[in-house]
Amino acid sequence: MKKICLIFLLLVFYSYGQDIGIKTPVIRNLPENYKKIFLNFFINNFKNIQPYNPENKFDYIIKPYISSIAGSYNLCIDVFKAQKPIHIICISAESGEQLADKIINEIPKEIEILHLQKEIPIxxxxxxxxxxxxxxxxxxxxxxxxxxxxxxxxxxxxxxxxxxxxxxxxxxxxxxxxxxxxxxxxxxxxxxxxxxxxxxxxxxxx
Structure with missing residues (x-):
């Protein structure tokens, strides 16, 4: 029983304790000012995320791409491990409000290494x-x-x-x-x- 509990704790630590580097978001057809807003949001609201620095070693690296087509938004996040792409998730939204809802509610479900530090109240x-x-x-x-x-x-x-x-x-x-x-x-x-x-x-x- 003790061994099972230890394995469980190690798995929890492994899942939640990974160092994640985030590269500066790529912005297309949107105000350049959005770049800093999205970067700061991920750093300040998701666990274990730090600004990417090539001199540091990260367990994972993520790179967001945010674009607008005909007024709607498209967000894609590339996930890398050991410099190799392992996952990509894309979401679309018709408005900024809908985009924010999907980032808060759907991204943590789709990318298992991303966990909000705390609930963001509406x-x-x-x-x-x-x-x-x-x-x-x-x-x-x-x-x-x-x-x-x-x-x-x-x-x-x-x-x-x-x-x-x-x-x-x-x-x-x-x-x-x-x-x-x-x-x-x-x-x-x-x-x-x-x-x-x-x-x-x-x-x-x-």
Missing amino acids: KRVNLQLESISPIHQKNIKITSHNGDTLIEYKEILSPPAKAVISFNKVIINIDTALLNNKQAAKLMEYLLNGYRIQGILIKKSE
Whole structure:
């Protein structure tokens, strides 16, 4: 019995105690600012992940590829062991919110060496956009200037609704709010950290 328990503990340690190096994500058709956001998210939220350094020896190395096609996202993660590819997982998502959900919920199930350090709670909040653009729609979606859809269509709210996240000097084209690269990266960071947008307030710029 003692031997069985020891083997079990060794297996648990082996599964959860591996050193993982993550290479800088490759970004295509997306704001370059996303690169740092995704890199930091994996390092800060998954166990045993460190920035890749060729001088260090890692049990595993992972390399994310993140791209956008027609507004949707595609994320692939290559997994290497002893410099040889052993696994690749790809997921697609129609919005940044959906992408964040899949990274949090599906990636740990698909790649057995990746384990979240702790649960990422979902926080449902409103977002405020300040813009000089006239609004004639009841619903609006949010994209980066590259065209990737961070937030699918959400209802435009009226006061006294309050917002937790806000961006100013936003261009709104009919039913689409366009965030600059810095704003888009910040919103993506919020999404990865569990924030989900319920509705959107529009504040008229003076």
